[in-house]
Amino acid sequence: MADEAQEKKKPASVDDKIHTWPHLVRGEFLVTIFVVVVLTLWALLLDAPLEEPANPTRTPNPSKAPWYFLGLQEMLVYYDPWHAGVVLPTLIIIGLMVIPFIDINPAGNGYYTFKDRKYEILTFFFGFHILWVSMIIIGTFFRGPGWNLFWPWEHWDPHKVQALTNVDLPYLVGFRDYYWSAAFGLFCVVAYFIVGMALFYYWVLRVKGKEFMERWGPVRFGITAFLMVTMLALPVKMFLRLALNVKYILATKWINI
Amino acid sequence: MALKDKLEEVKKDIVESHVWKAIFRHGYEDTPRNRVLMVTANVWLHLHPAKVRRHGVRMRFTWCMGGLTFLMFLMTVVTGIYLMFYYRPVGEYAFADMQYLEQDMPFGMLMRNMHRWAAHAMVVFVWLHMFRVFLTGSYKPPREFNWIVGVLLLVLTLLLSFTGYLLPWDQLSIWAVTVGSNMARASPLLGHEGPFHEFVGANPVYDARAFLFGGGEIGPHTLLRFYILHCIFIPLVASLLMAVHFWRIRRDGFSGPSL
Numbered sequence: 136m137a138d139e140a141q142e143k144k145k146p147a148s149v150d151d152k153i154h155t156w157p158h159l160v161r162g163e164f165l166v167t168i169f170v171v172v173v174l175t176l177w178a179l180l181l182d183a184p185l186e187e188p189a190n191p192t193r194t195p196n197p198s199k200a201p202w203y204f205l206g207l208q209e210m211l212v213y214y215d216p217w218h219a220g221v222v223l224p225t226l227i228i229i230g231l232m233v234i235p236f237i238d239i240n241p242a243g244n245g246y247y248t249f250k251d252r253k254y255e256i257l258t259f260f261f262g263f264h265i266l267w268v269s270m271i272i273i274g275t276f277f278r279g280p281g282w283n284l285f286w287p288w289e290h291w292d293p294h295k296v297q298a299l300t301n302v303d304l305p306y307l308v309g310f311r312d313y314y315w316s317a318a319f320g321l322f323c324v325v326a327y328f329i330v331g332m333a334l335f336y337y338w339v340l341r342v343k344g345k346e347f348m349e350r351w352g353p354v355r356f357g358i359t360a361f362l363m364v365t366m367l368a369l370p371v372k373m374f375l376r377l378a379l380n381v382k383y384i385l386a387t388k389w390i391n392i
Numbered sequence: 393m394a395l396k397d398k399l400e401e402v403k404k405d406i407v408e409s410h411v412w413k414a415i416f417r418h419g420y421e422d423t424p425r426n427r428v429l430m431v432t433a434n435v436w437l438h439l440h441p442a443k444v445r446r447h448g449v450r451m452r453f454t455w456c457m458g459g460l461t462f463l464m465f466l467m468t469v470v471t472g473i474y475l476m477f478y479y480r481p482v483g484e485y486a487f488a489d490m491q492y493l494e495q496d497m498p499f500g501m502l503m504r505n506m507h508r509w510a511a512h513a514m515v516v517f518v519w520l521h522m523f524r525v526f527l528t529g530s531y532k533p534p535r536e537f538n539w540i541v542g543v544l545l546l547v548l549t550l551l552l553s554f555t556g557y558l559l560p561w562d563q564l565s566i567w568a569v570t571v572g573s574n575m576a577r578a579s580p581l582l583g584h585e586g587p588f589h590e591f592v593g594a595n596p597v598y599d600a601r602a603f604l605f606g607g608g609e610i611g612p613h614t615l616l617r618f619y620i621l622h623c624i625f626i627p628l629v630a631s632l633l634m635a636v637h638f639w640r641i642r643r644d645g646f647s648g649p650s651l
Contacts, residue, residue: 152443156430159449160437166456167463174467174513178505185494188487189566191609198567201557203515203550208571217586220575231543234526235536243529245447245647252529259526263519389587 196280196293205274206267212282213372215383215391223365230262230362237359239351254342262366301382304375320385324392327371327384331364332357439638441646448646453528457521461549462634464514468552471507472623474499479559481619483612486561511553518549530647538640541633548630555622558615566610569618576601 153159200208210219242251249256279285280293304323305316336356340348348356375381383391406412407419418429428442447453478493478500480486493500522542525531531539558569577583581592582600589599597608606613 151446153446153449154424154427154431155440155442155444156427156437159440159444160431162449162451163456163459166451166459170460170463171467174506174510175502178502178509181505181509182501183505183508184564185490185560186563189561189563189610191566191611193563195563195567198571200568200572201554203553204572207575216574216578217580217583221579221583221586224575228543228547231522231546232540235531235533235539238529238532240529241532244532244649245528245530246649247453247528256527259523263523 197278197282199274199278202271202275206270209270209274209278210369213369213376218392226362226365230366233358233362237355239355258363266366266369301376301380303386304381304384305386307379307381317385317387320383320387320392324385327368328361328364331367332360335360335363439642441642444646445648447648453648455520455524457517457524461514461517461521462638464510464517465630465634467510468507468514469627471503471510474503475507476623481559481615483561483615486559486615490560490562511556514549515553518546522546528647535640535644535647538637538644541637541640545630545633545637548626548633552622552626552630555618555626558610558618559622561615569614570610573601573604576604 199205207219207224210223213219214223238255240252240255242248243255276287277284279289279291280295283295285291285295303316303320305319308319310316310319336348339351339356372384375384385392407416417433418426420426431437431440431442475493478497479489490504493504495501525539525542554569554572557572558565577599578586579600580586581588582594583589584594584596584599584601586594594600596602602608604614604617605611606617
């Protein structure tokens, strides 16, 4: 807006309101025109894809979901389908919804600040940019036939041999009996959550102090810690799979984690 | 009398006529009162408050992302209705209609392109909007509820895009949707490959995915279901939630630092 620079110099008065018409509507109108023109040019230059007619008998390899779901498809590598496709998406949605209720930091309400909200912003940045967006990038550009890793410039060779040496964690450490394996796997998962949440508790105490923890309360802490530890489980699982060829930690007839 | 004065007189006659005043109640008189009336008495503008905090309208504060998301929604509605005139959601016709639309209809290809790119842009804009709202802490009291509505709108945006993906009925669409809907097959209890499905007796032709597909596999029934979801059901729900979303912004006030 033209008169913005001039108006900015004035000290903030209590009544800092301006008329929507024309100050806001004019801006909206101009941005609309600009974006519609850009979209039209874009649509003139780039055609939407149309492949051969649908053929249920010919499965392409790889079949990829729409790009915005490739993060979930990429998680299928590390998790059971019901986990990657149902539990984690639900937790993502619930996790986003509870943000306003677990974030009780009064600072940074309505303006940009990194200093006052360092941990909140870093957490969101980690979840959104590091986990979600990078998973989409990997799924879009680095996955080829058989959902194997390919460099974008590499020839997609469907016969690229994938060493199938992935084993479950209990097997790796020597368990051969089904029930003992399941018990050990369950122990590992529960221990991961207990230790993770305990570490989070002490970390919050160290960074934010006792007074904050009391104000936060056990419910807010519990929900936040659970979501945090669940979120961090993805890089843990990725490490176990890519570095140690571990498929599942807990493997039972119904549930694999 | 000069021509200019003549035109002025004609203009005056028009804007002061009974008919004109019945439609446009307020002129462009630049008075504070008129500026308020321009917004409150206009069906297109009344979702705006009459006045806003100076802070809230700055482009580098909002990045315009919420408004642009809504604009992309409107673009997909307009182009989508155009496409609906030429498209039949029937297994035998869908792909042929796509080819007809691309090759023979005036502006058909352009409309399809704009529909698709606007949909993709909408997904990106929703994410950036969410990111901006997070960075400015605009979900904090009193705007918690609107953040929840926003999360629901994010989900609906993804579902809108996803259901539209199937409609071209080409290889890309059916296999992308096959992959995407495998999660329904794997859902606990309700999917025939999910955990504990044996307790409710879910099987390939009777489970959550079959409900979504209208059968055990993707077929003509799926196409019709996704078409209805894409063109009627989800846009309707999304429109309702958008009205709530915008209304709450107006009621809770544009965000900005406390004074």
